[in-house]
Amino acid sequence: MYKPNNKKYKNELIRRLSQEDLALVEPDLVRCELPLRMMLEKRNSPIEFVYFLEGGIGSIVAKMPMGRDTEVGLIGFEGMTGTALVLGDDQSTHECYVQLAGEAHRMPVDQLRSALAQSTTLRPFLLRYVQALFIQTSYTALVNARSKLEERLARWLLMCDDRVGGDRLTITHEFLAIMLGVRRPGxxxxxxxxxxxxxxxxxxxxxxxxxxxxxxxxxxGAYSEPEGEYRRLIGEIG
Structure with a gap:
């Protein structure tokens, strides 16, 4: 478990970087706003920037023909986009766009690659987040296959609540239908x-x-297992 060392940041990954790794990435971090529906990654296209979210939520969405899109992962201030780069790839399989507006620190991919090449500790740390995200997405697949819709909705609302301040979520029924992979009447x-x-x-x-x-x-039971694994791999949020 990693303790937060860099408390001026809200992103849990940046907060937990060693001072040596922070020195490698900090000069290239640029704060930016994340307006609603902003595209963070385009599927089957080269990744240009990595976003370390500090507020708002990014949705990883798998797409199929005929508009059969479904959210397969959530990213908030606990994580980052661009996990394919940590694994050695240069493009995303899925789309990732802003579901709830917020802000982030943005870093060009070439600078992240350079930092990963210079450090012996940065990639292993970020790989722990990749593992946590993989666990989250695998549980999403399980829940989508085995849980009732109201149980899935409850889990999704809890996951959003973990990542935003306050108890209000601004979202439409149409967008919820995409997130849950169901029709609007459901x-x-x-x-x-x-x-x-x-x-x-x-x-x-x-x-x-x-x-x-x-x-x-x-x-x-649809909620809490991935959250517990994040705490084991990265640390307590907050």
Whole structure:
């Protein structure tokens, strides 16, 4: 487990870099805004920048013909885009775009490659995050195959809550349908179930979380395992 050394940053990975590794990457980190729907990675295209998020959420979305798009991963201030580069590739298999607006520190890929080549510790550390993200995406596949829609929705809301401040999420039913890989009427029914249980309040374009523990219970084991693995591999968030 890595302790936070660089507390002026909000991104959990940058916070935990050794002073030597921070010295390698810090000169090339540029703070930037992440507006809603901004494309961070385009599938089957060279990656130009790596984003270390400090606020907001990035969605990793797998695409199929006929608009059958589904979110397969979430990135917030606990992580980074561009994990393919850490593995030695230069392009992304999936799209990644901003789901909830925020901010990040951006780094050109050539500078990250240079830092990885100069350090014996940077790649092993970032690979631990790659493993944590892989665990998250593998559980997403399991949950999508085996859990009820309302359980999947509860898990997704909890994952978003982990990555944003406050208890309000600005999101439409249409976007939720993409995130969960279902039709919009299914999202409406699932939201009504959660609202009927007093777990959330759903307004137009906004969801307010009212009972986090209740959402965890409703998720019925779909939430917490990847989160625990992140703590084991990287450390406690916050």
């Amino acid at each position: 999202v409406t029914v699932a939201l009504q179930i959660l609202e009927g249980k007093g777990l959330i309040r759903a307004n137009r374009g906004e969801i307010i979380l009212r009972d986090r523990n209740g959402l965890i219970e409703l998720a019925d």
